[in-house]
Amino acid sequence: MIALELKTLDFDKGGGLVAVVAQHAVTGAVLMVAHADREALELTLATGEMHYRSRRRGLWRKGATSGNTQQVLSMHADCDADAVLARVLPAGPACHNGDPTCFGAPLAGALAALDATIAERAAAAEPSTSYTAQLLGDRNRRLKKLGEEAAELAVACADGDRERAVSETADLVYHALVALRAVGGSLEDVQAELARRAKPE
Numbered sequence: 001m002i003a004l005e006l007k008t009l010d011f012d013k014g015g016g017l018v019a020v021v022a023q024h025a026v027t028g029a030v031l032m033v034a035h036a037d038r039e040a041l042e043l044t045l046a047t048g049e050m051h052y053r054s055r056r057r058g059l060w061r062k063g064a065t066s067g068n069t070q071q072v073l074s075m076h077a078d079c080d081a082d083a084v085l086a087r088v089l090p091a092g093p094a095c096h097n098g099d100p101t102c103f104g105a106p107l108a109g110a111l112a113a114l115d116a117t118i119a120e121r122a123a124a125a126e127p128s129t130s131y132t133a134q135l136l137g138d139r140n141r142r143l144k145k146l147g148e149e150a151a152e153l154a155v156a157c158a159d160g161d162r163e164r165a166v167s168e169t170a171d172l173v174y175h176a177l178v179a180l181r182a183v184g185g186s187l188e189d190v191q192a193e194l195a196r197r198a199k200p201e
Helices: 036-046 109-123 132-138 139-158 161-182 187-198
Strands: 019-023 030-036 051-054 059-062 068-078 083-090
Touching: 030 036, 030 051, 030 083, 036 059, 036 068, 036 161, 109 132, 109 161, 109 187, 132 139, 132 161, 139 161, 161 187
Parallel strands: 019 083
Antiparallel strands: 019 030, 051 059, 068 083
16 A cells, blocks of 8 residues: 655755665565655556656656566555655566676575575485475475474474474475475576566466
């Protein structure tokens, strides 16, 4: 739900512009930072797609030429009323150079690091003796562990044991990512699927 009231924004402070941070509504990745004036934000609210104002390009709709539009789910002003956080669903890369974001890889944090480690183990020319490599090389063991971790999480949740449920969720996520990698998938594929599902029908 878009919850931005233009009358509350301080356009004067930025010479008629406010900063706009576009954030992926599903992954939380910061996609880009740009500026918008009142007209650009009015068009954004009217169309449901991000519009920006550039000192060089003037008024522009994101994706007008590339097709990489940004569908807006919500917009909120910051405490100083001179910046806006726009939660969007991108139809393609946010950066002009073709990257998903203007800040490098869209995946961040522990999950990204875990997925990258699993990918390294899967791509290694010389199989390592790591637990991950062992799982990747043994289909039956991999699938058995996936089932075990799912069952252990279900029991922890049934028991109302928060601490154990958190731990078992971490175990399940790890084993799920290993199993996914073994069939050629990745965390980024999961994020793309979640983004697709989040789009309004």
